[in-house]
Amino acid sequence: MNWKAKPLVSYRVIVELxxxxxxxxGLTVKCELDKPHYPKGVPVSSEQVEAINITRDPFHGEWNYxxxxxxxxxxxxxxxxxx
Numbered sequence: 001m002n003w004k005a006k007p008l009v010s011y012r013v014i015v016e017l018x019x020x021x022x023x024x025x026g027l028t029v030k031c032e033l034d035k036p037h038y039p040k041g042v043p044v045s046s047e048q049v050e051a052i053n054i055t056r057d058p059f060h061g062e063w064n065y066x067x068x069x070x071x072x073x074x075x076x077x078x079x080x081x082x083x
Contacts, residue, residue: 003017011033018031057064 006013006017008014008017015031015033019029021027021029051070053068053070055066055068056062057066
């Protein structure tokens with residue numbers, strides 16, 4: 001609800017709104033802009049796509065999903081949430 005009617009006019013505004021997210025149960029969010037340049041057109045194999053540990057939401061799973069840690073990144077115990 002903290003984004004309601006807020007124009008997303010810059011990356012800074014978006015990052016600040018995400019970082020200001022909290023819940024009644026005490027969830028807080030850490031957010032920072034990832035600035036490195038990532039090249040376009042890097043091929044991804046079918047095996048790499050299949051290895052993604054992803055759970056799609058029942059409501060528009062193509063937009064709303066959670067990427068869970070895999071064995072290679074499990075030590076960080078973080079999930080990346082998109083949607």
